Amino acid sequence: MNQPFTHPYLPNTAPDVKQAMLDATGAASVAEFYADVPDELRLSRPLDLPAPFPAEQDLARHVRGLLAKNRSTEDRLSFLGHGTYQHYVPAVVDEVINRSEFLTAYAGEPYEDHGRFQALFQYQSLMAELLAMDVVNVPTYDGYQATATGLAMAGRITGRRRVLVASDVLPAKYSKVADFVRVHLDLEHVPTVNGTADAAAIAARLGADVAAVWFETPSATGAVETALRAISDLAHEAGAIVVVGTDPIGYGVLTPPAEQGADIVTGDIQSLGLHQWYGGAHGGFIAVADDPTFIMEMPSRLFGLATTDVPGEVGFGDVAYERTSFAQREEGKEWVGTAAALWGIAAGVYLALMGPQGMADLGELLLARPRYAQQRLAAIPGVVLADGALHLREFTVNVAGAGLTAEGVVEALRREGIEPGVVVGEHTLLVCVTELTSQADIDRLAASLAGLATAADASTTPVTTATILEEQNALVSDAVLPLAPELTQEQNA
Template identity: 80%
Template sequence: MTAPFVHPYIPNTAPESRAAMLAAVGAETVDEFYADVPEALRLGRPLDLPAPFVAEQDLARHVRGLLAKNRSTQERLSFLGAGTYNHYVPAVVDEVIGRSEFLTAYAGEPYEDHGRFQALFQYQSLMAELLEMDVVNVPTYDGYQATATGLAMAGRLTGRPRVLVASDVLPAKTSKVHDYIRAHLTLDHLPTVNGTADVAAVRAALGDDVAAVWVETPSATGAVEAALREIADAAHAAGAVLVVGTDPIGYGVLAPPALAGADIVTGDIQSLGLHQWFGGAHGGFIAVHDDPRFVMEMPSRLFGLATTDVPGEYGFGDVAYDRTSFAHREEGKEWVGTAAALWGIAAGVYLSLMGPAGMAELGEVLLASTRYAQQSLSALPGVTLDDDAVHLREFTVTLPVPAAEVVSALRAQGIEPGVVVDEHRLLVCVTELTSQSDIDRLASALAAVVAPELAEEQNR
């Protein structure tokens, strides 16, 4: 029998130490800690790792080989979206967040400030102006967690157990939100109509057990919700909270959810000056009105103007710190860990560079490019748009051939045509970096797959 491996620097690998720790928590084996993880998600075998490298140069060569397998959207024509987007990042954004005083823009207090609190205060202020809200938090992990927290806040405020999901939501986001709130809230998914919420279905499902109505706009398919005011009025009449998950990129031209009655607005700031970086730099925001009931339910940090020990002098620091788990520890309403503060600084630089006019121009370009792409693809034989809603950046099409075949065929030409939704549906995304000629190239390549005769005639 092989003796158990004991690491020289990791004490809990020693059998006696591990046994003592298990006894202290009342567990028989380490496997008990993973009871909530479905068997299908467990590896069931050791990691497939190479033998240890003796020399540093050998390890460096191995890692370079792994990285060389990646293909970025700088190398390929990409129409991929679904939560991580290829927007332009101004050079000054990278310059600022690369500065040494911001590289440790974490959450805790051990680090010297060097303007970090002020930079995040400015980010919060810019986001509040963009969203027409009063209070915005320091970024959390990502937009998924921010939306989950927004729903948890609604549950605490109302004391009710049910959430109505009125929009199409990305499956990954639904999974993350469910995992976060499942101990206290249940998700009740309602049907959508023509890409957006079915207001009649929302009204019919509302009751005194509903904590919140959750609306995504743009939705998972890029549809912009047109009936937000009606949904807000219905939710409020039933004593429920309206929680909106969104992407702030379009609010230079679109009316922010707060103006239509949203109580809690959440989302991700990846679109605001953050690269895709093979999965994206993500940070979540939570925005509320200046209402103490809502503000005091926000678990994450807020930076604001604060008095100092010098009379008449102000600085930037934590606001209502006693809300947080940092203050209450295990007695806190909701645990908050590592913040994505550096990404908040990046988004703040981006918004300050763009300004209201820049955000408006960007929104107009996104709407126009999305519509041009919809018209170009739906003009192909057998290709249809899935709804008539207004779309921002993303939309779905139904194809006459399997979507996976389209992806394989176009990928061979250096084009990523979109994300497969189901057998015949494709989610297509455009940004300000997608030119008209890029869209035309996609349409031409798609025509060669779905209508080869037409493509051949056009190429004559």
């Protein structure tokens, strides 16, 4: 039992190799490397893994069996979102990023990878145009890290600690951001009203110690923030920086946060040409204006144009490289890796293919189709919308009045080949509708949910669709372009 174990898949588990590594680092045991991990997060038992397979073909068969248990959202009717989304990925995106000169997560170096530098420069340029910002970074790991970095930048710039969280944030994102900034910043969530920021409550909490006001738009429930300009003005008067976490998929039709007072815009590019892939290929972006105060606080790599010794020729390389942890090493303000560079190229190809008109058409669909879904679901007796905000792509419904639970809905409809959404409360379901969701798909969801409600003998009178739409339309202001009054037949198809 106490004999040293050498795992056949892990060469570094051999006792002599492990001891050599410990000697080189000066550690007495492997446990020293995990001293900072709290006891409650440690596994106090061995991993529940099968015995090692001595033959490679047996291991391959075992893994294939495990993978066969997966069910893709391409195989089922899916209304799943909550941070990872099912958007259409043009075939040319996969073709380009699978080319050998691009197929690595690493960003490359100028003496060997001018092509990758140029592709990422073009991605940055397209993102800057979409977001109405001047400077966009080479992708960092994911949108969670990007938003955390944006808040850390605000803390360093202002020298303050307090951050007002103005929107409903994905729980996983809030947890990650809070962990990332906990040494330097204190997060204070301000409850929302009807799905969006409470301007009066934020104004009451602003003070000389507030480093940033953090918005998420769309929020965790898909609500679009329509008071961003007014609250941004209040934040700036108090000397605070406005940091917005967002998904760029809607900015062919929505007014970008930069044009509503945002100083730092962050988010994830998974929606731009990246598959869901059982959890998603994620990459984070940080966008700022052409202001050294902000640019020099960005820890990420930036690629720009540079002149060469050959007249008329330009190259592509790092901009203000001295900012980065690559240059400063342990003296850097924040460590940044290059694990998402390939996804930046994918997003660049996607944006180049879509163009301004394509992004505008897509944005209209992502507003119109969810509204149609809201109409259909809210017409079911006992099913009501959780708020009256304007929603992009996602919204929540409460099924308590229909005598149902969210878990019960998921379990029942899953047997019909439908993933109806993500459970976010005992009676609350988050429903996601994208351009891949047809009117027939929405009607099928509504019919199945109505069947469950009928079986539960619900007696609650539903909120009328007219009331819901009246509340939604009242929220449409200068922050967004006007919606078409009704879905066209083409949009319904």
